[in-house]
Amino acid sequence: MDLHQLWTILATPDNVPIVLLALAVPFYTWYGLRQSFANDRLIAQLEADPALARTHHRKTQPWRPEWDREVHVWPYLLRIEFLAALIVTVILLVWSILLNAPLEEPANPNLTMNPSKAPWYFVGLQEMLVYFDPWLAGVVIPFLIIVGLMAIPYIDTNPLGSGYYTFKQRKAAILTFLFGFLGLWLTMIFIGVFVRGPGWMWFWPGATWDHNRLVFEVNRDLPFGALFLAAYTAAAAWAIHKLITLTPFHRKIHARMSRFQYLVMQFFLILMLALPLKILLRQLFRIKYLLVTPWFNI
Amino acid sequence: MSLSAKLARLLKSARKTQVAKSVLRVKHEDTPRARSLGVLSNVFLHLHPAKINRDAVAYNYTWGMGGMTFYVYLVLVFTGALLMFYYHPSKVVAYRDILYLENDVPFGKLLRNMHRWGAHLMVIMVQLHMFRVFLTGSYKKPREFNWVVGVILLVLTLLLSFTGYLLPDDQLGFWAVTVGTNMARATPLLGNEGPFGPQLGMTPYNDVRFGLLGGSIVDSNALLRAYIWHCIAIPILASLFMIVHFWRVRKDGGISGPAPVMLESEIPQPREP
Numbered sequence A: 001m002d003l004h005q006l007w008t009i010l011a012t013p014d015n016v017p018i019v020l021l022a023l024a025v026p027f028y029t030w031y032g033l034r035q036s037f038a039n040d041r042l043i044a045q046l047e048a049d050p051a052l053a054r055t056h057h058r059k060t061q062p063w064r065p066e067w068d069r070e071v072h073v074w075p076y077l078l079r080i081e082f083l084a085a086l087i088v089t090v091i092l093l094v095w096s097i098l099l100n101a102p103l104e105e106p107a108n109p110n111l112t113m114n115p116s117k118a119p120w121y122f123v124g125l126q127e128m129l130v131y132f133d134p135w136l137a138g139v140v141i142p143f144l145i146i147v148g149l150m151a152i153p154y155i156d157t158n159p160l161g162s163g164y165y166t167f168k169q170r171k172a173a174i175l176t177f178l179f180g181f182l183g184l185w186l187t188m189i190f191i192g193v194f195v196r197g198p199g200w201m202w203f204w205p206g207a208t209w210d211h212n213r214l215v216f217e218v219n220r221d222l223p224f225g226a227l228f229l230a231a232y233t234a235a236a237a238w239a240i241h242k243l244i245t246l247t248p249f250h251r252k253i254h255a256r257m258s259r260f261q262y263l264v265m266q267f268f269l270i271l272m273l274a275l276p277l278k279i280l281l282r283q284l285f286r287i288k289y290l291l292v293t294p295w296f297n298i
Numbered sequence B: 001m002s003l004s005a006k007l008a009r010l011l012k013s014a015r016k017t018q019v020a021k022s023v024l025r026v027k028h029e030d031t032p033r034a035r036s037l038g039v040l041s042n043v044f045l046h047l048h049p050a051k052i053n054r055d056a057v058a059y060n061y062t063w064g065m066g067g068m069t070f071y072v073y074l075v076l077v078f079t080g081a082l083l084m085f086y087y088h089p090s091k092v093v094a095y096r097d098i099l100y101l102e103n104d105v106p107f108g109k110l111l112r113n114m115h116r117w118g119a120h121l122m123v124i125m126v127q128l129h130m131f132r133v134f135l136t137g138s139y140k141k142p143r144e145f146n147w148v149v150g151v152i153l154l155v156l157t158l159l160l161s162f163t164g165y166l167l168p169d170d171q172l173g174f175w176a177v178t179v180g181t182n183m184a185r186a187t188p189l190l191g192n193e194g195p196f197g198p199q200l201g202m203t204p205y206n207d208v209r210f211g212l213l214g215g216s217i218v219d220s221n222a223l224l225r226a227y228i229w230h231c232i233a234i235p236i237l238a239s240l241f242m243i244v245h246f247w248r249v250r251k252d253g254g255i256s257g258p259a260p261v262m263l264e265s266e267i268p269q270p271r272e273p
């Protein structure tokens, strides 16, 4: 265990924000889900008791009939905004006093940094370069992430859970988002930042970065890759369809979708599931390409 | 008469002068009407409604994330403008300017640190803001489009951060931007190493990467381009989209909640086609 190496990575100034992220994301996941579960309990209670549902104020927040539904922005919101601005300023000031921004040697095209890493928020995409050619990892995947995010409001036809935290009423949507955000995006960033060393080789946290390490990996292409891809697409589409029509409630949501909405959703979900699949194929079976054509490889 | 009472009286009579009235326009007294007018007649505050959902002011619903992202953006614009006083976007000079800032300019180091860590903070906060908007289902009708505007803001935030990375012209920025823009080589159709790129006549000297860098390597033109994108183009775009974003929050009916929970039995029947 090389604690010094671990510390060097963690304390690299530009990695400090990721340490912060590693604390903030679990906290807010817990904070959001806790409120979701509280609302879910309320929902269960109201569903069991229609009479109560008719009279209940339907929030977990404290409530009294004589309270106004709305409060004045001045002072009730503005004072909080002012306080938030103060706190953020203090945090930023203290952070900037304690930790200096990095400045390396002047740029030198003849002296390659090893490893040379993108800024942390792009390191996840850089990590995808291990599994995909640059046109996929650097161009197509980011493009699809952006378009996929933009499509969310137009393919989520579930009318429940608008404006309040809930898990029970939006299981599929929330699990998908958690999978994409935590399971793919942030996981890839953490691997790229904390695990990848010189030559973009895999060094477990705490292992010494050995600049002379060589790895002889013979990667091979999958035979009958086109068949495999077709089979995967069919299997994934079938599994996704089963999942989103599992319960009567989910069938009801599904019935509200147009054919086009359904196809777009399938398209993005199939591609999203393909990422971990390709990663596993590479890590476990040393598969480089699934599909080889004269113009591009996948 | 005590001093504080005297001061209070002085303040009160000062508010009655023509000058004060012309500046404030509305009476500042503790009535609901004055409170509303105070917000509505102020150009900086009027993005707010006069009143909002009582539960929305608590921290636990929005986490204040969108607001804090915006605040950090303002801090970045401010510190960035100050940094521009000391920075020349040309090779050799740029790196020296950073050294000068770090070692000779009063508070220069603090200024640079605040700009650097503020940028990281903004990238973290914008992701958390998106996370909360998702968890509260706030992208649902009628807020679909504002979510799209948000995604554009997310991309612009990342690009702002990325273009700034090159500006110190050190090894860190140089190689990060080299790695990043090398991917542009592989753009389908538009990159010289991308699928169908060569067939369309793409070379290292005319493809999309060349356009981004103003050359075939990361050099002085790339520095100048990064500078212009970072200090002019993207901030203008981001500001425009933020204006739209805030305007739409209001027009879509204000903040989405905390709304009363809806039950499954209350889902309206879809209209027959």
Ligand code: HEM
Residues within 6 Å of the ligand: B062, B064, B065, B066, B067, B068, B069, B070, B073, B126, B129, B130, B133, B136, B138, B139, B143, B146, B147, B148, B149, B150, B151, B153, B154, B157, B242, B245, B249, B254, B255, B256, B257
């Ligand atoms: C520079 C980036 C951004 C800024 C400064 C910003 C700012 C804000 C602010 C101040 C609000 C008011 C409520 C709140 O504080 O949560 C808001 C609401 C909202 N934002 Fe953003 N935002 C940004 C990026 C995003 C992103 C990346 C998304 C989603 C992809 C998004 C989607 C929304 C939506 C849908 C609302 C309405 C939420 C509601 O009514 O509850 N925004 N934004």
